[in-house]
Amino acid sequence: xxxxxxxxSNPPQExxxxxxxxxxxxxxxxxxxxxxxxxxxxxxxxxxxxxxxDTREGKKVPVANRRSxxxxxxxxxxxxxxxxxxxxxxxxLRPHGVWKDSAMQRIHLQAASGAVALTxxxxxxxxxNYFDQILFNACQVTNPSIDPQREPMETxxxxxxxxxxxxxxxxxxxxxxxxxxxxxxxxxxPMSYGSINLNxxxxxxxxxxxxxxxxxxxxxxxxxxxxxxRDCVVLQVASGRFGVSQEYLxxxxxxxxxxxxxxxxxxxxxxPGEKVLEGISETRMIPLHSDAISPAPxxxxxxxxxxxxxxxxIKEASGYKPVCVKIAAVHNVAAIASGVVRAGADMIxxxxxxxxxxxxxxxxxxxxxxxxxxxxxxxxxxxxxEHIRDQASIVAAGGIRNSADVMKAVALGADxxxxxxxxxxxxxxxxxxxxSSGKCPWGITTNDPDLSQRLDVDWAEERLTNLLExxxxxxxxxxxxxxIYDIGSFxxxxxxxxxxxxxxxxxxxxxxQHAGE
Amino acid sequence: MCxxxxxxxxxxxxxxxxxxxxxxxxQNDRGNGLGAGYAAYGIYPDYADLxxxxxxxxxxxxxxxxxxxxxxxxxxxxxxxxxxxxxxxxDHPLVKRFFVEPKESIIKAFPVPVSEDNYTIEKVMAINDRxxxxxxxxSGKDVGVFKGGGTPADIYDFxxxxxxxxxxxxxxxxxxxxxxxxxxxxxxxxxxxxxxVHNGEISSYGINRRYLEGFGYKCRMQTDSEVVAYLLDLLxxxxxxxxEEATLALxxxxxxxxxxxxxxxVEQRLLALKIIYESAMLNGPFAILAGFDNGMFSITDNTKxxxxxxxxxxxxxxxxxxVSALYEMEPGLERVITPxxxxxxxxxxxxxxxxxxxxxxxxx
Numbered sequence: 001x002x003x004x005x006x007x008x009s010n011p012p013q014e015x016x017x018x019x020x021x022x023x024x025x026x027x028x029x030x031x032x033x034x035x036x037x038x039x040x041x042x043x044x045x046x047x048x049x050x051x052x053x054d055t056r057e058g059k060k061v062p063v064a065n066r067r068s069x070x071x072x073x074x075x076x077x078x079x080x081x082x083x084x085x086x087x088x089x090x091x092x093l094r095p096h097g098v099w100k101d102s103a104m105q106r107i108h109l110q111a112a113s114g115a116v117a118l119t120x121x122x123x124x125x126x127x128x129n130y131f132d133q134i135l136f137n138a139c140q141v142t143n144p145s146i147d148p149q150r151e152p153m154e155t156x157x158x159x160x161x162x163x164x165x166x167x168x169x170x171x172x173x174x175x176x177x178x179x180x181x182x183x184x185x186x187x188x189x190p191m192s193y194g195s196i197n198l199n200x201x202x203x204x205x206x207x208x209x210x211x212x213x214x215x216x217x218x219x220x221x222x223x224x225x226x227x228x229x230r231d232c233v234v235l236q237v238a239s240g241r242f243g244v245s246q247e248y249l250x251x252x253x254x255x256x257x258x259x260x261x262x263x264x265x266x267x268x269x270x271x272p273g274e275k276v277l278e279g280i281s282e283t284r285m286i287p288l289h290s291d292a293i294s295p296a297p298x299x300x301x302x303x304x305x306x307x308x309x310x311x312x313x314i315k316e317a318s319g320y321k322p323v324c325v326k327i328a329a330v331h332n333v334a335a336i337a338s339g340v341v342r343a344g345a346d347m348i349x350x351x352x353x354x355x356x357x358x359x360x361x362x363x364x365x366x367x368x369x370x371x372x373x374x375x376x377x378x379x380x381x382x383x384x385x386e387h388i389r390d391q392a393s394i395v396a397a398g399g400i401r402n403s404a405d406v407m408k409a410v411a412l413g414a415d416x417x418x419x420x421x422x423x424x425x426x427x428x429x430x431x432x433x434x435x436s437s438g439k440c441p442w443g444i445t446t447n448d449p450d451l452s453q454r455l456d457v458d459w460a461e462e463r464l465t466n467l468l469e470x471x472x473x474x475x476x477x478x479x480x481x482x483x484i485y486d487i488g489s490f491x492x493x494x495x496x497x498x499x500x501x502x503x504x505x506x507x508x509x510x511x512x513q514h515a516g517e
Numbered sequence: 518m519c520x521x522x523x524x525x526x527x528x529x530x531x532x533x534x535x536x537x538x539x540x541x542x543x544q545n546d547r548g549n550g551l552g553a554g555y556a557a558y559g560i561y562p563d564y565a566d567l568x569x570x571x572x573x574x575x576x577x578x579x580x581x582x583x584x585x586x587x588x589x590x591x592x593x594x595x596x597x598x599x600x601x602x603x604x605x606x607x608d609h610p611l612v613k614r615f616f617v618e619p620k621e622s623i624i625k626a627f628p629v630p631v632s633e634d635n636y637t638i639e640k641v642m643a644i645n646d647r648x649x650x651x652x653x654x655x656s657g658k659d660v661g662v663f664k665g666g667g668t669p670a671d672i673y674d675f676x677x678x679x680x681x682x683x684x685x686x687x688x689x690x691x692x693x694x695x696x697x698x699x700x701x702x703x704x705x706x707x708x709x710x711x712x713x714v715h716n717g718e719i720s721s722y723g724i725n726r727r728y729l730e731g732f733g734y735k736c737r738m739q740t741d742s743e744v745v746a747y748l749l750d751l752l753x754x755x756x757x758x759x760x761e762e763a764t765l766a767l768x769x770x771x772x773x774x775x776x777x778x779x780x781x782x783v784e785q786r787l788l789a790l791k792i793i794y795e796s797a798m799l800n801g802p803f804a805i806l807a808g809f810d811n812g813m814f815s816i817t818d819n820t821k822x823x824x825x826x827x828x829x830x831x832x833x834x835x836x837x838x839x840v841s842a843l844y845e846m847e848p849g850l851e852r853v854i855t856p857x858x859x860x861x862x863x864x865x866x867x868x869x870x871x872x873x874x875x876x877x878x879x880x881x
Binding site: 139141142143144146151152154156158162163164165166167169172173175176179384385387389390482483484485486488489490491492493494495496 | 694717718720721722723724726727728730731755756757758762769771772773785786788789790791792793794795796798799800801802819820822
């Protein structure tokens with residue numbers, strides 16, 4: 001394999017050379033010149049201008065700029081000859097236990113820009129992922145496992161306000177109207193139109209409608225083309241009130257008041273002006289190219305009483321649709337959740353520390369909040385202790401990677417689990433974490449017309465469907481091997497779980513026993 | 518694997534334990550000698566209006582502590598050692614029964630009215646939760662549970678069950694696997710008028726228990742089966758479900774079957790039951806026979822991984838894990854029913870016998 005030399009530009013005229021540490025990318029595309037025919041697709045596909053075409057010895061060749069490769073792997077997948085792969089462009093730094101590469105890079109970057117370092121995705125730290133330290137039980141001898149290939153294995157889940165007992169149900173019609181039926185305990189997490197594009201929202205909406213699930217609009221309003229999917233959408237009312245109109249307040253299956261987000265508890269949403277293009281500006285009802293910065297708090301909610309007012313205002317306006325309140329998992333989450341339920345929420349959406357984001361200050365993403373496993377366990381127990389668990393469903397989110405995470409969350413007490421990043425990954429995302437740039441090469445977190453069209457709605461729909469079907473089978477498998485045919489008996493059933501390598505304190509918060517007990 | 522037997526006289530004709538003993542002893546292979554027990558209804562006619570509190574204690578001191586606790590909260594009208602014959606089982610706890618009624622002065626002093634039943638349950642739970650070395654294993658009116666570590670025949674003789682006359686009898690032969698074999702873990706489990714015997718394993722125990730704890734029940738018997746007795750008390754007595762509704766809540770039909778229901782009113786009610794009582798639903802392999810003041814019923818899991826058969830003759834209904842045990846109790850059976858998976862069989866002395874089948878309930 002040969003590698004082209006990078007032609008340095010003319011040597012600087014100044015006598016003093018000014019290096020710019022921090023602007024060198026950590027990855028680079030490598031071209032197999034024995035295969036490359038110089039077609040130039042890679043240069044066109046790379047939306048970050050990492051690759052340019054040059055002419056060498058009369059032959060067109062791709063050249064890496066070594067400035068902006070983020071390892072999105074778009075060029076690698078689109079090269080018709082398979083001539084590209086991405087390599088780490090690692091500097092040979094002397095290892096240091098405190099000043100690790102990432103710590104150093106961040107300083108270099110900020111020293112160069114003077115800005116808050118923005119990033120996408122969820123927290124990138126070594127804070128324990130408790131899901132990885134929890135294991136399931138399985139049937140042996142005394143209780144036969146059930147084979148989901150042969151026996152019914154049901155995952156039907158109802159969301160919303162239920163009742164303590166049948167005699168508490170005054171009007172059964174009203175009782176049922178207030179509930180939402182899901183085919184399985186998974187929903188699509190809120191990702192706003194703007195942060196992702198219409199194609200992606202449309203794909204989620206179609207899958208939700210076809211599969212009997214829910215998708216959440218996020219705070220970007222509801223594009224007019226998505227009104228046909230209104231019967232399975234939870235529309236968000238966030239602090240920026242983007243897109244909240246009279247029509248909007250009638251359209252949804254349910255509503256979500258966004259108080260906080262796991263990736264950035266305590267601060268509002270950021271949609272950089274670069275991403276506020278025509279459709280977004282119209283749907284959000286804001287000027288073109290204006291930064292859509294949601295205020296940190298909702299400015300009509302400074303207290304739990306205010307939240308109650310907004311919950312009931314939305315119920316009144318929407319014709320008594322279920323109202324969900326989304327909060328980030330923070331230290332006092334159990335008490336907050338209790339207050340939220342008492343304030344009238346029909347669902348509480350808990351977004352954990354590892355929750356994703358399209359644009360978040362990385363300092364907030366990595367250092368604020370608590371993992372969803374602990375928050376979920378604490379909230380579920382608190383609501384039970386206070387006898388109000390039946391009043392609201394719990395939606396758990398924040399770093400759910402696979403069906404085992406889903407089932408562990410359900411066993412800890414979640415009614416349903418929301419997935420966001422997993423959906424992006426299913427549609428080509430390689431977690432390069434540059435969502436905020438608006439240049440997503442996979443056409444997901446961008447609204448640039450050329451880039452957006454890279455995401456084919458039918459294809460994305462198929463990928464999401466496949467992902468959910470696969471998970472659904474696995475979830476049924478996990479239920480069956482525990483001898484449980486209905487997800488209802490799995491929900492909150494913490495005896496199914498055992499911890500490995502956890503302290504007594506962690507076990508007691510999670511409400512589970514240690515393996516071997 | 519465990520063995521179950523039950524019989525009930527619809528005319529409330531009383532008999533001693535001989536026939537039920539035959540029914541359960543025949544199923545000797547379904548147990549391993551680590552636990553057996555019986556429940557009988559109508560055995561305390563002289564104290565029919567009083568709670569019959571059966572207490573097991575590991576030593577005299579614990580028994581005295583329970584006694585003084587009962588004295589503090591109840592009026593004890595009568596108390597006595599439960600007669601035992603310990604020539605075969607030598608190593609056994611002390612067993613005593615107290616016929617009590619809640620102290621009126623205490624009940625009346627509550628700011629909000631408290632029913633006698635709720636008051637009694639709370640005290641029973643308090644004893645089982647806090648008292649070291651002693652527990653209450655039977656607390657209903659005119660009903661008694663007799664159980665312990667041993668074979669069905671040994672436990673029968675130990676408690677001298679020839680000397681009791683009841684119109685409803687339940688029996689159990691235990692083969693403990695997942696939980697320790699100890700006297701408190703033997704079946705039946707009882708709370709007030711609810712007595713249950715269970716064959717199988719309750720895989721939903723983790724959530725059933727958390728659900729019950731939210732309503733003040735304390736699960737302290739180290740075995741999954743006890744939740745069923747408490748769930749019956751909660752669903753039927755406290756939430757006012759009918760027996761049939763309770764069977765539907767505990768062993769509900771599949772969502773798919775509910776959604777196939779043609780009558781929208783029935784469908785909505787079934788759905789509501791399933792939704793509200795999700796955490797009460799029993800899952801895992803089980804066959805359960807439950808006795809209550811006015812009858813008896815059986816439920817099984819939806820795949821019927823544990824057996825249950827029902828026999829009818831004259832005014833009697835018989836329940837057992839094995840058909841042979843039905844004939845052992847009544848050789849002249851008129852009809853033997855094998856309930857389908859998930860199909861409850863209910864004998865309600867208020868209504869006559871019935872069994873929920875898709876179209877025509879089995880009524881007798």
